Amino acid sequence: MNPTLSDLEAKATRKKAAFGGDAHIVCDNLVRIYKTEGVEVVALQGLDLLIDKGELVAIVGASGSGKSTLLNVLSGLDVPTAGVARVAGMDLLSMSARDRLRYRRSIVGFIWQQTARNLLPYLTARENVELPMKLAGGGRARRRRADELLELLGVASCADRRTPEMSGGQQQRVAIAVALANSPQVVLADEPTGELDSETSEQVFDALRTANRELGVTVVIVTHDPLVAEQVDRTVGIRDGRTSSETLRREDAEGRIIAEEYAVLDRVGRLQLPRDFMNALDMERRVRLELESDHIGVWPAREESTDD
Numbered sequence: 001m002n003p004t005l006s007d008l009e010a011k012a013t014r015k016k017a018a019f020g021g022d023a024h025i026v027c028d029n030l031v032r033i034y035k036t037e038g039v040e041v042v043a044l045q046g047l048d049l050l051i052d053k054g055e056l057v058a059i060v061g062a063s064g065s066g067k068s069t070l071l072n073v074l075s076g077l078d079v080p081t082a083g084v085a086r087v088a089g090m091d092l093l094s095m096s097a098r099d100r101l102r103y104r105r106s107i108v109g110f111i112w113q114q115t116a117r118n119l120l121p122y123l124t125a126r127e128n129v130e131l132p133m134k135l136a137g138g139g140r141a142r143r144r145r146a147d148e149l150l151e152l153l154g155v156a157s158c159a160d161r162r163t164p165e166m167s168g169g170q171q172q173r174v175a176i177a178v179a180l181a182n183s184p185q186v187v188l189a190d191e192p193t194g195e196l197d198s199e200t201s202e203q204v205f206d207a208l209r210t211a212n213r214e215l216g217v218t219v220v221i222v223t224h225d226p227l228v229a230e231q232v233d234r235t236v237g238i239r240d241g242r243t244s245s246e247t248l249r250r251e252d253a254e255g256r257i258i259a260e261e262y263a264v265l266d267r268v269g270r271l272q273l274p275r276d277f278m279n280a281l282d283m284e285r286r287v288r289l290e291l292e293s294d295h296i297g298v299w300p301a302r303e304e305s306t307d308d
């Protein structure tokens with residue numbers, strides 16, 4: 001049954017929980033301004049984003065939209081200019097240098113686009129996976145955990161190979177094992193399939209999905225490949241340093257995958273109408289809104305009368 005208008009009014013007066021509540025990743029009005037030689041570039045312009053524990057989310061957007069800036073903030077490499085960024089309960093703006101090191105070592109794992117940046121070429125795959133555990137003071141179970149991770153990601157056969165003896169896709173799957181070595185709560189991947197062909201990309205993507213499903217780790221993948229984004233439950237679109245749209249995928253009763261695109265509503269109620277919708281109805285400057293019991297109607301403004 002649809003709610004009545006008085007139900008909606010009662011709901012509106014109820015107190016709202018703090019933004020983000022217990023989300024695993026919270027970005028609230030995040031701003032990052034770069035200053036170079038007196039010129040300011042606003043890379044993030046009040047970005048809001050919530051990701052729950054155990055989600056697998058893709059972040060898409062055109063070049064320059066702010067995706068890498070966001071990922072650098074979430075990985076603890078960069079500090080935003082203003083706003084709130086919280087991951088696994090840790091405040092990324094006020095964290096001490098010591099906490100930052102701990103955060104980067106054991107709370108987040110990272111996978112870069114360039115395969116060469118993820119692995120040391122003179123170590124075998126197994127040694128690469130063992131290295132972060134060694135740096136964090138891990139004990140003798142290191143080798144067993146490295147082998148288990150390589151097995152889980154389908155690259156057990158590469159354990160004794162060095163980087164030049166592996167394909168690009170195998171290297172990226174080993175890189176995922178390296179990122180998972182210290183059992184992080186969150187894995188961040190910046191264009192992890194950017195240098196790979198579509199078939200190999202699919203294998204790397206499968207490996208990320210396996211890590212998410214089997215280990216319960218929250219996974220955030222930045223990409224500008226819309227096809228890659230089709231393989232996740234939620235895709236967040238970024239435009240001009242803000243979240244602009246979300247696509248949610250679900251299965252219907254017949255098992256068909258349905259993707260629905262939503263506009264993002266910010267905390268004060270602003271939303272961006274798609275340009276093609278506005279053009280189709282000649283919407284400009286103002287629209288008329290009407291609250292119904294289960295939706296809000298948006299109409300073009302009435303034509304001004306030209307009669308005298």
Ligand SMILES: Nc1ncnc2c1ncn2[C@@H]1O[C@H](COP(=O)(O)OP(=O)(O)OP(=O)(O)O)[C@@H](O)[C@H]1O
Pocket residue numbers: 034035036041042043061062063064065066067068069070224
């Ligand atoms: N270190 C920096 N100094 C100055 N400006 C920067 C710096 N890093 C990024 N920018 C600017 O901030 C904006 C967002 O850049 P960002 O790299 O986050 O975008 P992106 O969506 O990741 O792009 P791409 O898909 O090309 O990697 C761009 O205008 C970029 O030029």
